Structures are given as structure tokens and as C-alpha cells.
Amino acid sequence: MLPFPHRHLLALQGLEPPYIADLLDLAESYALLNRSGKTQRDLLKGQTLINLFFEDSTRTRTSFELAGKRLGADVINMSVSTSSVNKGETLLDTASTLNAMHCDLLVVRHSQSGAPALLSQKVDAAVINAGDGTHEHPTQALLDALTIRRHKGRLENLTVAICGDVLHSRVARSNIHLLTTMNCRVRMVGPPALIPAEVERLGVQVFHDMKAGLAEADVVMMLRLQKERMVGGLVPSAREYFRFYGLDAAKLAHARPDAIVMHPGPMNRGIEIDSAIADDPARSVIGEQVEMGVAVRMAVLDILSRNMRRNARL
């Protein structure tokens, strides 16, 4: 395995194929380990992992917590509501506090694009971006890729349709970077107001008609439409959105018969996805995504802490 080229995991943009493949291979082995019921509690023994969440997220935080614990780290959750961030403390004050606590691995979720990058300039810990604004969510894209690979046996030359609110989606951006790097054909499907400007330059195709966008797709990845987007007037109504961009059996019929359906959660049933699809074990791999999430996060923690040990030796 190649030494990972970064101290932090802030983004997937620019990460080259062999490093992505290594991360996925390692995650795959953790997925098998997790299914076998075994643990590896000595790997991060004595290391402190802090989950610093400035934005609510039960799923991602729990996933990192479990990953850290399975590798033997001391895991601490810092939530915004009880921390001093609400009392006017700046992000960089938080960084010096964390340095004083000798944190080794710092998992950051923040509502602002670039916040983990800013923190990474000031903290001693290895920073893992657990979602920043509308920028990136690297571990989500890795777990999506692992899930796809397990079902399709490969990533190369697959057609992946990412559907819905791409504009506000960090999940979509990380997936675009990873999947185009791994030679997938990536499509964006959604109403023009929810497709970011010049996204084609990231190497994807854009569709505003969902049936055309799903045609012959191997993977259909749905994105969450946040309620406030509708209040913001980008979409006139939930019923209109569901009619044209919600995933139901009729639209899914345009994809390949063996196409899998994914969603990063939490789902808005009846808005971007019909319950019948979300709950169809023959198509939906949403549960497996959650399972792969823990494995991927174990792999990321493992690789970054290996890096830290290697750098400490040098």
C-alpha cells in the first residue's frame, strides 16, 4: 500500500486513483472484519479521536464513533450546543483548545465550506472532513464507492446518475471527484436551479429530464432535498418536485434492470424517493451504505494514523 500523500482528509478533489483504490481495499477488509464480529482494538489504542460537530448529524457522528471505538481509540463527542462556540469563541480558539487536549484525530462537520481546511492549518491533529457546507463529504463518497464496487464488481465504465439538489450537495461534489477519477460516466439529474454553474467542467453530463438521465444507468444515487430549499423558492412545491424528480418505479424503469438505488440519508420519503423503492431489497442498497460507512471510516482513521506514526518516525 502506498503511503497516503496527505496529513488530513479534507477533500477528494485531486486525490489520485491508487490512493482511492487503497482506501477502498482497506475498507473492504474492515467490512469483512466487522461482519465476522471481530475487532482490532489495539490499532488506535491510546489515541484520542474527537468528533467536533458544528451541525447536527446522528448518522455520520455515530459512524465515526463506532469506527474509532472498533479500532481502540478514545472517542469524545463535542457537540455545538454545549460548547463555547455558541458563546462567540472563534473556530481558531477552538483549535487551540483542541491542541491543548492533545487530540490525535479530529473529525469535523461544519455548515461552512472550507471550515475543516481552516482548522487543519491550526491544529496538530489529523483532520477528517465529515462534511463542510456545500463543499465536500469525502467519507460519504468513499462509502458510496465501496458499496457500488461490492455490487458491480468494479467502478470503471459504470454509469452513475446523481439526482436532485446537486447545488447544495457536498455529497454530490465528493462523488463527482471520486467517480470521475475512477472512470465512471457521471450524470447530474435535476432542475436547472439545483445544478451548480459549469458543473460540466468537472467532467459530468447534465440532464434536466429524469428519464433521459436514468437511461441505462447502473447506479441511481438520490440526494436529499432540504425543506428550506423549497422555502427559498428554488422549487415551487414538493408535489411538483416529486412528479418530475422523485424516484419512483416508473422512472427507475429507465435505468438498467440491475441498477442499484442509493441515498446518503436522511431520506425525505415522498419527496425525492418513493418508499416502495427505498424499501425494495432488490434495488435499494441504502442499508448497506450505512454498514460500509463504518468500514470506510475505520480505513480512513487507520491510514491517517499510520501516516502520523510514519511522520513521527521521520
Place this chain on the structure above:
Amino acid sequence: MRDTIFVNARLVDPASGLDAPGSLLVSQGVIADHGGTLGIPDDAEVVDCGGAVLAPGLIDLRAALGEPGAEYRETIESAAEAAAAGGITTLCALPDTQPALDDPALLQFVLRRGEATGSLSILPYGAATKGCAGKEISEFGLLREAGAVAFSDGGKAIADARTMRLALSYARAFGSFIVQHPEEPSLARGGVATEGELATRLGLPGIPPAAEAMMVARDIALARITRGHVHFAHVSTAAALDLIRAAKAEGLAVTCDTAPPYFDLNETAIGDFRTYAKLSPPLRREEDRLAVVAALADGTIDAIASDHQPADPDDKRLPFAQASAGGAGLATLLGITLARVHGGDLSLTAALALLTCRPAELLGLESGRLTRGTPADLVLFDLERAWKVEAGKLPGKAQNSPFDGRALEGRVRGTWKNGRRVFG
């Protein structure tokens, strides 16, 4: 006060087209004489320029000062220190301070604080609308009498078309003009970077470049109706410059300026969320930067302003969208402009004209020229001397330069205000 004679100078006076070796004599704070060979009077202090350029002190058409209201960012005194180091002897201060300069007494406060520096004439803009709130126009007549150089709402666009129409027509009565921040606010709302591939990659809300052209087009139409004079500040896009070029050809009273970031940097400067390059308007794509350079060369742009916008590290060391916009620009105004001279886009006289006589003409000032009998506001600079912009080591309090690390050729050696040396 002793007379001063500058010898071995390269005298450059863009207003008259003079660019020749010679001497310049300052007596009683005014330019007494200049020419190829001047006798050295007894008792005169002799400044040997060693072939360096001696030119009129720079006139900065647009700078925000922290005072009143944001003294932690910058005081008038610290701005004057930075201005002197940058060769600036006259500076037009924006009115969107706290409180806004919408009252004659406030305006006079700023004027007096400028006089107290002894090194810098500060010419405040009056607020175009009360409180710079964009609703009711302010007392243009009384503010003009108190010394308002023109009217503006600073970094905020006068969004309401009816208010802008009234401001443009009312300003005519007092021989003045309106300086507009050309950005359609409803289109730009929430945006922090130029819309496009880079903003998409960074996950930052974008401002379409058309927000600038749209406001420029509207205000040109209003200038046509009112026969008023509109001046567009920090113009940064090709589309807006095309509209301004056409309006000038039509004979409308339309002028504009730009600022060094818009012809020296493009949007890639914000890569990796570099908040020091977060500006308003945002940095643009390379095509737009090239269009600004072309408009400087063809005369469409009337002046280069520093667009100085002081910020404290606490305002900038934040996630990109939350950081305040704007860059410190006083100390680098000349150096960045000279980079276009070294790059072959502008002649030295054309570049200096944009910093001296052309803004002077716009404002109706007698300074900005090497004319006998006018106040001796002068800058002496080495055209070739290399230096590097280092945020943290710039003169003055505000260190938020978007040009940190930029290597430049051309550095100020000395600045004189009313014949008195204020820098170097």
C-alpha cells in the same frame, strides 16, 4: 520653510505629457519651477533623485477608512501612514462608516481628522442616501458645502431605480455625481465568489458576473434620462466595460474606475479558501481580468483606485463565506499599477495619469499635475527597484493584502505633501 530642490530627477507629468530628466523647485510648499536645468538656490535643501521618477502625488479615488466606527481595523492616522508609504497624497474616503457620512458635521469631522495628519488630504464622499440605507437621498447641497467630493453609498449599491434616478438628477444641481457600486443586489444575494467552475468546486455560493453589467446597464439608462453623471466604481467585468465604452461614445456623463486586484489577480487567488482574496466585487475569471487591462489601455477606465478596505485578522480568519470582504490597498496601489507598465500594457505616463491627473479632472482638483503654483504634492519612486509584498509588514494597521507574497518592481522612495517630506 526652506526651499527644496529635486535634482537628477526623471520628471513625469502625465497631464502635460512631460517625461524628461530635470530638476524641480519647491518654495513655500508649492511647485515654483521645473525644467531641464535649474539653478540651485542658496539654503535650499537638495534632494538628489539619482534618476528616479518624480511625479505628482497619487490621488486615490476610493478608499474605506475604519474611522469613524471601526477603529480596530484602521484609524485615519494609520491609513495616512500607509498612504504616505504608497505615494498617495489625496484620498477620497467612502461614506459608509458607522455612522454614515450623511451629515455635514460628520463630514467635517473626517476632513479635520485628515488635515490633522499633515500628510494626506482626505476628501470624503457624502452618503448618497441617509445612513447609506438606499431609501431617501441625503442633503447633497449642505454636504457639498461641507466638502463632500461626490456622493456614494460606498460598498452598497443604490438598488432602487427611482432613488438612483432622483440622486442622479439632484446631484446635477450641485455640479456633482453619484458613485455606484455596480452589483444588482437581488441577483448577488448570498454570493461570495464569482459563479462558475471554481465556486462550484469550492462549494461557495456564486455571484453571476452579469450582476455587474445589469446594474451598469440600468444606471446608464438612468443617466440618459436624467443627464446626470454616474461613476461606476471597481469595474471588473468585460460586459460592464463594453457598456461603459458604448455610453461614453454616445456622449453620456459616464465614468468609471477599477482597482489593482481586478487587473492583477483572477479568481484562482481564492483557491483553498484564501479569505484575504475575498473581495467585493469578487475576483473574476482571467478573460475579465484581460478585459480590464484592455480598458485601462484604451481609456475606457478613468482612474485606478486603491479600493482599500481595511480588515482585522479576526474579520478574515473565518470560514470563507463568513469572512469579511475587501483588501488593504494603499501601500500597493503604485506597485501593482507599475506591474502593468513593466508588463508592456501601459506606458508610464498613461499609468500615472490614471493615478493622478485623470482622477483630479474627474474631481475638479488642481492637484495631480506638476503645474507651477500648485501645492507640491509629490512622489519619488524607483521604477525598477524590486520588493515583495508581505502581509504583516505593510505600513499602517490594516494588513489584509490580497497581494501577499507578490514580487513587484517599483518602490516609493519618498512622498511630499505641500512640500513637506512625509515618507522616506
